[in-house]
Amino acid sequence: xxxxxxxxxxxxxxxxxxxxxxxxxxxxxxxxxxxxxxxxxxxxxxxxxxxxxxxxxxxxxxxxxxxxxxxxxxxxxxxxxxxxxxxxxxxxxxxxxxxxxxxxxxxxxxxxxxxxxxxxxxxxxxxxxxxxxxxxxxxxxxxxxxxxxxxxxxxxxxxxxxxxxxxxxxxxxxxxxxxxxxxxxxxxxxxxxxxxxxxxxxxxxxxxxxxxxxxxxxxxxxxxxxxxxxxxxxxxxxxxxxxxxxxxxxxxxxxxxxxxxxxxxxxxxxxxxxxxxxxxxxxxxxxxxxxxxxxxxxxxxxxxxxxxxxxxxxxxxxxxxxxxxxxxxxxxxxxxxxxxxxxxxxxxxxxxxxxxxxxxxxxxxxxxxxxxxxxxxxxxxxxxxxxxxxxxxxxxxxxxxxxxxxxxxxxxxxxxxxxxxxxxxxxxxxxxxxxxxxxxxxxxxxxxxxxxxxxxxxxxxxxxxxxx
Amino acid sequence: xxxxxxxxxxxxxxxxxxxxxxxxxxxxxxxxxxxxxxxxxxxxxxxxxxxxxxxxxxxxxxxxxxxxxxxxxxxxxxxxxxxxxxxxxxxxxxxxxxxxxxxxxxxxxxxxxxxxxxxxxxxxxxxxxxxxxxxxxxxxxxxxxxxxxxxxxxxxxxxxxxxxxxxxxxxxxxxxxxxxxxxxxxxxxxxxxxxxxxxxxxxxxxxxxxxxxxxxxxxxxxxxxxxxxxxxxxxxxxxxxxxxxxxxxxxxxxxxxxxxxxxxxxxxxxxxxxxxxxxxxxxxxxxxxxxxxxxxxxxxxxxxxxxxxxxxxxxxxxxxxxxxxxxxxxxxxxxxxxxxxxxxxxxxxxxxxxxx
Numbered sequence: 001x002x003x004x005x006x007x008x009x010x011x012x013x014x015x016x017x018x019x020x021x022x023x024x025x026x027x028x029x030x031x032x033x034x035x036x037x038x039x040x041x042x043x044x045x046x047x048x049x050x051x052x053x054x055x056x057x058x059x060x061x062x063x064x065x066x067x068x069x070x071x072x073x074x075x076x077x078x079x080x081x082x083x084x085x086x087x088x089x090x091x092x093x094x095x096x097x098x099x100x101x102x103x104x105x106x107x108x109x110x111x112x113x114x115x116x117x118x119x120x121x122x123x124x125x126x127x128x129x130x131x132x133x134x135x136x137x138x139x140x141x142x143x144x145x146x147x148x149x150x151x152x153x154x155x156x157x158x159x160x161x162x163x164x165x166x167x168x169x170x171x172x173x174x175x176x177x178x179x180x181x182x183x184x185x186x187x188x189x190x191x192x193x194x195x196x197x198x199x200x201x202x203x204x205x206x207x208x209x210x211x212x213x214x215x216x217x218x219x220x221x222x223x224x225x226x227x228x229x230x231x232x233x234x235x236x237x238x239x240x241x242x243x244x245x246x247x248x249x250x251x252x253x254x255x256x257x258x259x260x261x262x263x264x265x266x267x268x269x270x271x272x273x274x275x276x277x278x279x280x281x282x283x284x285x286x287x288x289x290x291x292x293x294x295x296x297x298x299x300x301x302x303x304x305x306x307x308x309x310x311x312x313x314x315x316x317x318x319x320x321x322x323x324x325x326x327x328x329x330x331x332x333x334x335x336x337x338x339x340x341x342x343x344x345x346x347x348x349x350x351x352x353x354x355x356x357x358x359x360x361x362x363x364x365x366x367x368x369x370x371x372x373x374x375x376x377x378x379x380x381x382x383x384x385x386x387x388x389x390x391x392x393x394x395x396x397x398x399x400x401x402x403x404x405x406x407x408x409x410x411x412x413x414x415x416x417x418x419x420x421x422x423x424x425x426x427x428x429x430x431x432x433x434x435x436x437x438x439x440x441x442x443x444x445x446x447x448x449x450x451x452x453x454x455x456x457x458x459x460x461x462x463x464x465x466x467x468x
Numbered sequence: 469x470x471x472x473x474x475x476x477x478x479x480x481x482x483x484x485x486x487x488x489x490x491x492x493x494x495x496x497x498x499x500x501x502x503x504x505x506x507x508x509x510x511x512x513x514x515x516x517x518x519x520x521x522x523x524x525x526x527x528x529x530x531x532x533x534x535x536x537x538x539x540x541x542x543x544x545x546x547x548x549x550x551x552x553x554x555x556x557x558x559x560x561x562x563x564x565x566x567x568x569x570x571x572x573x574x575x576x577x578x579x580x581x582x583x584x585x586x587x588x589x590x591x592x593x594x595x596x597x598x599x600x601x602x603x604x605x606x607x608x609x610x611x612x613x614x615x616x617x618x619x620x621x622x623x624x625x626x627x628x629x630x631x632x633x634x635x636x637x638x639x640x641x642x643x644x645x646x647x648x649x650x651x652x653x654x655x656x657x658x659x660x661x662x663x664x665x666x667x668x669x670x671x672x673x674x675x676x677x678x679x680x681x682x683x684x685x686x687x688x689x690x691x692x693x694x695x696x697x698x699x700x701x702x703x704x705x706x707x708x709x710x711x712x713x714x715x716x717x718x719x720x721x722x723x724x725x726x727x728x729x730x731x732x733x734x735x736x737x738x739x740x741x742x743x744x745x746x747x748x749x750x751x752x753x754x755x756x757x758x759x760x761x762x763x764x765x766x767x768x769x770x771x772x773x774x775x776x777x778x779x780x781x782x783x784x785x786x787x788x789x790x791x792x793x794x795x796x797x798x799x800x801x802x803x804x805x806x807x808x809x810x811x812x813x814x815x816x817x818x819x820x821x822x823x824x
Contacts (some may be wrong), residue, residue, distance in 0.1 A: 400736040403765040408759040
């Protein structure tokens with residue numbers, strides 16, 4: 001009897017190394033006003049930020065846990081350390097970063113990528129940025145790329161205060177409130193009007209500490225007629241206790257500007273990834289989300305685009321691979337708030353070895369969004385009957401003058417497609433390998449080459465035998 | 469009682485307000501006297517709710533509680549084994565204004581039989597009132613049950629139309645739901661495709677107008693091998709109408725070889741309407757195929773341009789296309805007399821809209 005086609009698990013070996021924790025400071029586990037006070041003190045917050053944290057904690061305590069998604073019963077905030085400061089200060093050259101931390105990022109390929117293909121890099125280790133640098137040419141263009149804490153006290157302090165958690169208010173959901181209370185680290189990017197930064201910036205988030213949370217805040221402001229590609233990577237070694245990631249990304253895209261936000265997420269399988277990402281797009285602007293979700297034990301991840309100006313647009317391209325022990329609830333939200341806005345959603349998900357993959361989306365066309373168009377396509381591949389794959393797309397259309405389309409498909413590897421490729425001379429194993437790798441190619445082709453290669457390495461296929 | 473109705477089997481964000489419908493202050497009520505015509509090869513009887521097989525329905529537990537507490541006499545229609553009923557079973561629910569009624573119907577297509585049942589819900593055009601009907605069905609091995617529902621209720625009527633049933637090996641359930649007029653309508657359907665190669669075909673045609681609302685929950689529950697479902701909804705919204713369509717295909721583990729398809733096509737006629745669509749596929753089996761698609765919005769520009777170039781004004785084009793959308797579902801009714809009756813009803817309405 002022929003062997004069943006086998007798709008290997010995500011190869012996580014390059015992410016699963018870890019070093020002994022030598023933290024300079026680790027806050028006690030749990031969440032109460034004293035802990036939030038202590039974080040605020042450690043961060044030397046301005047008064048308004050201190051008050052904001054305390055208010056967010058109050059909101060957190062009043063909001064219910066979500067009951068519509070994957071179970072997060074295994075996450076006990078009483079056993080999460082919300083702030084872990086590594087034993088180093090932020091540097092802007094790798095030689096000044098402590099050896100073990102530098103080695104971590106070397107093994108993840110960050111300094112190499114910076115030399116080859118990036119205009120700037122930020123590297124966060126646990127709760128603090130340990131490295132931040134922007135290339136001279138980008139700085140000369142007026143691009144600001146710094147850690148958010150420094151920016152809070154610098155010339156952009158007012159700008160940050162005007163934008164911080166305005167797109168994702170703490171009232172949005174329980175983990176947005178948690179983020180507001182205990183956030184630490186993250187990046188601030190400012191791209192002035194008319195600047196096209198052709199080479200991407202990247203932030204990499206590494207959570208090394210056991211039983212800890214990472215709550216970085218990314219704030220990007222792209223002024224009018226500008227362009228930025230921002231890449232975000234994240235990983236962690238695996239522990240036998242829960243870790244938590246509840247970051248927040250707020251993106252402001254100016255008139256006729258484009259912001260591409262790419263993420264390759266490969267958290268370890270003990271991670272609860274409850275991240276919130278949102279973009280506000282002005283007239284003629286465009287947000288492009290490229291999202292690869294491979295890691296985490298549980299994920300709730302739905303980047304949201306608010307199309308606020310006439311002619312604004314969004315594109316969401318995503319791939320999710322849920323393997324053993326993973327419950328990945330991913331998708332996106334789009335709100336059309338202005339006339340002539342367009343949105344395109346194109347996703348793929350693969351479930352195997354008991355993994356659960358859910359595509360969840362919402363497209364809302366508000367009454368003022370005349371002549372708006374939206375198209376959603378989601379496809380899911382089931383590789384065995386131990387797994388689960390769901391699609392839950394919602395559309396809410398409040399004006400006649402809109403065109404909204406949606407299509408979805410769940411299935412296994414198509415026998416017809418295999419037959420067709422075989423009739424063109426490909427051996428069956430190659431035909432199946434080609435189909436599965438091609439299935440996720442919607443994301444790969446949107447990434448810079450180096451990252452597409454990394455993604456393909458993540459989805460390593462091993463095809464044996466003939467059964468689909 | 470306060471009722472939660474048509475709850476989505478797999479809920480999503482609460483802020484969308486699409487997970488379920490709700491009704492407040494609903495009390496049990498007596499049943500309406502149903503006028504029926506029963507053909508040869510179908511037997512009629514009366515049962516109590518307790519005698520019915522336990523079967524989940526699309527509208528959910530609160531509806532079953534309402535019906536049970538109303539203690540209706542269940543009208544049961546059972547087709548003879550291995551026989552095809554020559555004519556449809558006709559059930560006329562003729563509601564008066566100001567009335568409240570709760571009814572229950574039980575349909576059983578016995579092994580190898582074929583039965584068509586037409587449920588016609590009607591009232592005067594401007595009638596007000598509340599009515600709830602729960603229809604439970606069983607389709608035995610190799611049998612076919614065709615259920616046609618025609619709703620022509622007054623604009624002041626709140627109508628709860630709840631269905632739940634089970635289909636055995638190689639059985640088939642075909643349903644046509646025509647929501648032509650009414651105030652606030654709730655339609656909930658759960659079909660359990662439990663038998664090998666059992667199948668469901670559902671066609672829904674609706675037009676909602678004025679301040680009317682339509683809340684649909686359609687659930688195809690695939691547990692048997694090689695089961696198929698095709699759910700096709702077409703509708704028109706005008707004036708201040710609001711509609712939510714929740715369609716779920718659940719391809720459960722063990723349903724290998726099954727195929728589920730669903731699609732919805734919504735024409736929005738006025739700028740003050742609201743359409744919510746939630747087409748869900750749940751899948752825990754590898755060897756299956758699930759598809760869904762939805763198109764929502766106005767008439768496509770090329771069709772509009774073509775018909776305008778043939779001398780029709782925009783309003784007439786929209787009226788005609790709206791009518792055609794619902795008529796395409798009406799044409800699926802096998803019985804000529806019933807089909808023509810509904811076509812005439814639609815024609816009168818089209819005439820009025822075009823000529824005032």
